[in-house]
Amino acid sequence: MAEEKELSFEEAIGKLEEIVTKLEEDNVSLEKAIDYYQVGMKLSKQCANILQQSEEKMAKLLNEDDELDPFHIQGE
Amino acid sequence: MRDKYLTVSALTNYIKETMERDPHLQEVWIRGEISNFRLHHRGHMYFSLKDDHAKIDCSMFKNYNVRLKFKPEDGMNVLIKGYVSVYPRFGNYQLYVQTMDPDGVGALFVAYEQLKKKLEQAGYFLDEHKRPIPSFPSHVALITSPTSAAVRDMITTIKRRFPIVDITIVPATVQGEEGVPSIVEAINRANTIQGFDTLIVARGGGSIEDLWCFNDERVAQAIFNSSIPIVTGIGHETDSTISDFVADLRAPTPTAAAELVVPNIVDLIEKTYHLETRLIQSMRALVHDKKERYAALTKRLDYFHPEKQLAEKEQMLDHITDSLHRFVTLHLERKTNELHQYETKLALLTPKKKLNDAKDRLERMNKRRDDIVAHIVREKRHSLHRLLDKLTILNPLQTIKRGYAVLYDQDERIIHSVTDVEIGDLVDVKITDGIVKSEVKKVVKTKEEDRM
Numbered sequence: 280m281a282e283e284k285e286l287s288f289e290e291a292i293g294k295l296e297e298i299v300t301k302l303e304e305d306n307v308s309l310e311k312a313i314d315y316y317q318v319g320m321k322l323s324k325q326c327a328n329i330l331q332q333s334e335e336k337m338a339k340l341l342n343e344d345d346e347l348d349p350f351h352i353q354g355e
Numbered sequence: 356m357r358d359k360y361l362t363v364s365a366l367t368n369y370i371k372e373t374m375e376r377d378p379h380l381q382e383v384w385i386r387g388e389i390s391n392f393r394l395h396h397r398g399h400m401y402f403s404l405k406d407d408h409a410k411i412d413c414s415m416f417k418n419y420n421v422r423l424k425f426k427p428e429d430g431m432n433v434l435i436k437g438y439v440s441v442y443p444r445f446g447n448y449q450l451y452v453q454t455m456d457p458d459g460v461g462a463l464f465v466a467y468e469q470l471k472k473k474l475e476q477a478g479y480f481l482d483e484h485k486r487p488i489p490s491f492p493s494h495v496a497l498i499t500s501p502t503s504a505a506v507r508d509m510i511t512t513i514k515r516r517f518p519i520v521d522i523t524i525v526p527a528t529v530q531g532e533e534g535v536p537s538i539v540e541a542i543n544r545a546n547t548i549q550g551f552d553t554l555i556v557a558r559g560g561g562s563i564e565d566l567w568c569f570n571d572e573r574v575a576q577a578i579f580n581s582s583i584p585i586v587t588g589i590g591h592e593t594d595s596t597i598s599d600f601v602a603d604l605r606a607p608t609p610t611a612a613a614e615l616v617v618p619n620i621v622d623l624i625e626k627t628y629h630l631e632t633r634l635i636q637s638m639r640a641l642v643h644d645k646k647e648r649y650a651a652l653t654k655r656l657d658y659f660h661p662e663k664q665l666a667e668k669e670q671m672l673d674h675i676t677d678s679l680h681r682f683v684t685l686h687l688e689r690k691t692n693e694l695h696q697y698e699t700k701l702a703l704l705t706p707k708k709k710l711n712d713a714k715d716r717l718e719r720m721n722k723r724r725d726d727i728v729a730h731i732v733r734e735k736r737h738s739l740h741r742l743l744d745k746l747t748i749l750n751p752l753q754t755i756k757r758g759y760a761v762l763y764d765q766d767e768r769i770i771h772s773v774t775d776v777e778i779g780d781l782v783d784v785k786i787t788d789g790i791v792k793s794e795v796k797k798v799v800k801t802k803e804e805d806r807m
Contacts, residue, residue, distance in 0.1 A: 287491065287493065288491045288493075288623075289489070289490055289491040292491075292623070292626065292627065292630070295627070295630050295631075295634070296630060298634070299630050299633045299634050299637065302634060302637045302638060302641065303633065303637045307641060309641070309642075309645050312638060312641050312642075315634075315638075316634060316638045319630075319631075319634040320631070320634065323627055323630060323631040323634065326623075326627040326630075327624070327627055329519065330519065330620055330623055330624050330627065331624075332518075332519045335518065336514070336518060336519065336520065336521055336522065338510050338522040338523070338524060339521070339522065339523045339524070340501060340523070340524045340526065341496075341523055341524065341525045341526070341544070341545075341548070345544065345547075345548060347523060350501070350522075350523075350524050352506070352507045352510060
């Protein structure tokens with residue numbers, strides 16, 4: 280579970296979807312259900328966190344040295 | 356006149372020079388149909404241009420034909436500008452072609468169709484070559500002019516939809532002579548830099564010539580070879596470039612490409628929320644189910660509690676005992692009834708009456724017998740009296756009474772005849788009042804007629 284932070288949004292929401300589907304299936308033991316629920320809630324938080332990143336991403340320009348420069352839209 | 360004979364070369368050169376001095380032949384505008392087209396491996400083109408009545412050999416050298424926007428083919432009607440000259444070696448005149456355009460349709464159109472056909476046949480447009488576009492990219496590269504309105508539109512669109520994605524502009528010249536190598540280089544650079552999930556190759560609207568870079572085979576090749584998925588957004592909705600066909604996904608405009616490349620964050624927030632809701636609800640439902648199942652099982656278990664079982668068995672025992680009791684009583688009653696019935700029947704069948712009857716009959720018969728016997732006795736007595744009377748009369752003793760005697764031998768047998776005695780025998784003479792013991796002295800036999 281130490282790898283949780285490494286999950287991309289795609290992986291996280293994919294896993295969450297999988298877990299919800301599993302939990303919605305019949306014949307899930309209570310222990311497993313609790314596991315699913317806990318992991319699912321963590322994943323849901325992760326997804327929400329990824330989606331609610333507060334820092335604004337700035338567009339960059341790839342310069343001739345293959346480095347990223349800040350990019351300013353002309354006319355703004 | 357000393358030497359009025361020309362060499363072949365001299366004549367040919369003369370003809371050549373004459374032709375080359377003629378301004379009409381040095382700038383010829385001509386239309387016709389291509390036939391016998393050959394592309395020499397060194398790059399020069401050779402063909403005939405003809406109409407219904409004539410034909411002329413044509414050469415188009417490499418330095419001219421590299422600028423052709425289409426590939427000449429047999430049967431193609433073309434418009435040509437060139438000059439006429441002689442090829443001394445074969446001694447024939449030729450049209451040296453400087454420019455050539457398709458007659459009727461535009462050269463660009465023909466070139467476009469030809470490249471499209473070529474790449475299509477080579478399989479460049481096949482779905483199996485299309486790379487999937489990541490649903491949630493973290494870093495998108497825009498290959499376009501950094502000064503264009505298109506780049507502004509794309510950045511705005513991407514930020515609005517998915518503000519958490521990194522955007523990098525890989526600058527490229529997207530029109531003119533430098534366009535093709537610039538775009539190719541930008542695509543290749545983007546591929547060498549780590550971290551891009553998706554590339555957008557985009558250019559705003561313009562004339563077909565403006566967009567022509569994107570119909571170049573080299574650009575198409577670069578797009579095809581890219582290991583990063585490419586979405587194109589070139590020109591307006593109506594424009595379809597070769598690059599669009601080769602791209603992994605084509606959008607009608609740069610803005611549309613930006614929309615296809617990133618998801619809408621609002622949808623994702625909703626989706627996440629929806630999944631979380633489902634998670635919570637299904638967990639709740641599951642716990643509820645388990646609780647209910649637990650409750651039901653407890654109830655069932657309670658049912659099987661030994662005390663309850665015992666009580667139930669006790670009750671059952673009572674019930675069975677009662678039943679048994681009822682059964683026995685009933686059976687007994689029935690048997691008693693049966694017994695009574697048999698007794699009644701037996702009573703009806705008893706021989707007492709017969710016995711009584713028989714007794715009666717016996718009595719009657721006894722009485723009757725007694726009567727008969729009495730009667731017989733009376734009769735017999737009566738006849739006895741009569742017989743006694745008679746006997747009395749006949750009794751020898753009576754006779755004796757009257758004076759007669761009876762003679763007996765010693766054995767008390769009556770002596771009937773004189774032959775029964777001999778002289779000397781002792782005989783008893785019975786008379787009425789006793790016996791006279793006598794001895795025979797003499798026997799006299801009477802005659803027959805004198806006998807008693």
